[in-house]
Amino acid sequence: MVPFTERTPRVVAARRLTRRAERDKTGRFLAEGANAVGAALARDPGGVHELFVTERAAQAHPDLVAGAREAGVRVSPITHRAAAGLSETVTPQGIVAVCSLLDRPLDGLLDHTARLVAVLAGVADPGNAGTVIRVADAAGADAVILAGDSVDPHNGKCVRASAGSVFHLPLVRERDTLATLAACRAAGLRLLAADGYAETELGAVDAAVPTAWVFGNEAHGLPPGALAEVDLPVRIPLYGAAESLNLATAAAVCLYTSAMAARRPAG
Amino acid sequence: MVPFTERTPRVVAARRLTRRAERDKTGRFLAEGANAVGAALARDPGGVHELFVTERAAQAHPDLVAGAREAGVRVSPITHRAAAGLSETVTPQGIVAVCSLLDRPLDGLLDHTARLVAVLAGVADPGNAGTVIRVADAAGADAVILAGDSVDPHNGKCVRASAGSVFHLPLVRERDTLATLAACRAAGLRLLAADGYAETELGAVDAAVPTAWVFGNEAHGLPPGALAEVDLPVRIPLYGAAESLNLATAAAVCLYTSAMAARRPAG
Numbered sequence: 001m002v003p004f005t006e007r008t009p010r011v012v013a014a015r016r017l018t019r020r021a022e023r024d025k026t027g028r029f030l031a032e033g034a035n036a037v038g039a040a041l042a043r044d045p046g047g048v049h050e051l052f053v054t055e056r057a058a059q060a061h062p063d064l065v066a067g068a069r070e071a072g073v074r075v076s077p078i079t080h081r082a083a084a085g086l087s088e089t090v091t092p093q094g095i096v097a098v099c100s101l102l103d104r105p106l107d108g109l110l111d112h113t114a115r116l117v118a119v120l121a122g123v124a125d126p127g128n129a130g131t132v133i134r135v136a137d138a139a140g141a142d143a144v145i146l147a148g149d150s151v152d153p154h155n156g157k158c159v160r161a162s163a164g165s166v167f168h169l170p171l172v173r174e175r176d177t178l179a180t181l182a183a184c185r186a187a188g189l190r191l192l193a194a195d196g197y198a199e200t201e202l203g204a205v206d207a208a209v210p211t212a213w214v215f216g217n218e219a220h221g222l223p224p225g226a227l228a229e230v231d232l233p234v235r236i237p238l239y240g241a242a243e244s245l246n247l248a249t250a251a252a253v254c255l256y257t258s259a260m261a262a263r264r265p266a267g
Numbered sequence: 268m269v270p271f272t273e274r275t276p277r278v279v280a281a282r283r284l285t286r287r288a289e290r291d292k293t294g295r296f297l298a299e300g301a302n303a304v305g306a307a308l309a310r311d312p313g314g315v316h317e318l319f320v321t322e323r324a325a326q327a328h329p330d331l332v333a334g335a336r337e338a339g340v341r342v343s344p345i346t347h348r349a350a351a352g353l354s355e356t357v358t359p360q361g362i363v364a365v366c367s368l369l370d371r372p373l374d375g376l377l378d379h380t381a382r383l384v385a386v387l388a389g390v391a392d393p394g395n396a397g398t399v400i401r402v403a404d405a406a407g408a409d410a411v412i413l414a415g416d417s418v419d420p421h422n423g424k425c426v427r428a429s430a431g432s433v434f435h436l437p438l439v440r441e442r443d444t445l446a447t448l449a450a451c452r453a454a455g456l457r458l459l460a461a462d463g464y465a466e467t468e469l470g471a472v473d474a475a476v477p478t479a480w481v482f483g484n485e486a487h488g489l490p491p492g493a494l495a496e497v498d499l500p501v502r503i504p505l506y507g508a509a510e511s512l513n514l515a516t517a518a519a520v521c522l523y524t525s526a527m528a529a530r531r532p533a534g
Binding site: 131135137138139168169202203237240244259264 | 519
């Protein structure tokens with residue numbers, strides 16, 4: 001079969017999915033790389049509409065391609081240049097799946113079994129969002145909610161940074177940050193905001209309590225309205241001369257402090 | 268004063284410092300951005316040989332420029348294009364200092380007052396190295412040692428990712444990883460290696476003990492010879508479906524677990 005080029009209509013249509021408006025219109029996005037494609041197929045092959053692979057990627061990942069075919073996914077060979085056009089990263093992986101959007105509504109997401117939720121309120125950088133989704137997944141979070149004008153988690157750089165984790169746990173996009181916080185509170189979660197100016201230090205918090213951690217924009221932090229709605233702003237202690245942590249490492253410290261405390265034997 | 272262009276000999280010489288060999292030959296490196304320049308001046312103005320600034324950056328950071336002049340640092344105006352040539356990042360900051368290399372020898376670095384050290388053994392990505400240096404600084408580490416064939420911490424992307432932290436705590440470059448581990452042990456530090464395949468989980472470790480945390484290459488982990496030399500390989504628990512954490516978030520979890528445990532009241 002002759003590989004599709006960057007001018008083949010199905011490749012042209014897929015390339016449009018690098019734009020958020022087109023993703024929202026079609027309900028589809030691109031998952032690039034063997035990690036992401038494997039996670040997409042493992043989650044739900046019915047959510048994978050087509051798999052584009054270069055000859056080289058097909059040789060590198062024969063199990064993935066065979067698994068996709070067995071699951072009834074259309075597998076289409078593409079040229080290297082076509083693959084580059086579908087890539088939002090510097091080094092195209094040569095394997096890209098067209099998938100159904102992953103996010104679900106906030107309504108009905110959380111109940112009283114929830115123990116750990118990450119809320120990103122206005123996070124702008126897709127790489128940061130993806131890394132936090134990966135950390136939240138690793139920490140066993142019940143969901144990640146991208147609130148306010150946070151970046152779309154279906155952005156290619158976010159999918160890549162998440163290393164498959166966008167497929168592992170429930171994701172929500174919710175414009176209304178206060179509604180997000182209210183839903184977390186209604187599910188019985190304590191609301192903690194990571195805030196470099198907070199009085200309370202992380203070590204002073206009972207981290208074993210079921211918690212929604214709220215993280216703000218990389219440059220501007222949390223919107224004041226949201227900060228007023230949380231139960232407690234919490235500061236990660238800075239023992240050296242650094243003025244702050246970056247978003248992903250701060251989220252790692254907060255989410256793991258909660259996850260490990262919840263599993264520590266009482267006493 | 269007419270701004271220097273990318274052809275002005277001093278700018279040409281500075282541009283060569285984007286190469287490691289030239290940095291090692293001259294003993295100098297480039298610190299780009301207001302954060303880094305501010306930290307360089309705060310640490311030791313004598314280690315800052317020249318400050319290049321565009322007109323726009325000079326207007327944005329008048330205190331920095333004035334502070335440099337007062338400290339006797341030569342301040343040289345440059346064009347935007349010259350600034351771009353000195354930048355190793357996508358968005359040139361327009362303010363770049365030529366500084367003395369920061370690393371010091373391993374010999375004599377550590378004594379029995381050391382409580383927390385981060386060892387990067389073969390870490391390849393400068394952004395990762397810089398982020399770990401920032402986290403180690405925030406966690407109050409006594410030093411960061413870049414061992415084996417780790418990236419040069421004076422690399423522009425590393426300096427940028429460290430957000431000034433390369434100037435805040437002692438840095439060592441040491442080719443001999445085993446000598447590095449021996450020096451940590453001689454200083455009374457327990458050696459823990461972050462290792463996804465370890466039996467022992469992080470939560471099972473007494474984190475309050477003075478510790479050198481050893482982190483390996485992003486793709487290949489620790490060299491086997493180094494893994495055999497540590498006291499204990501330790502695994503960060505993965506509670507969800509993620510297969511791993513990335514280096515920077517893993518380091519954040521390990522270093523902060525130690526830093527916070529060491530400061531927790533006994534009981």
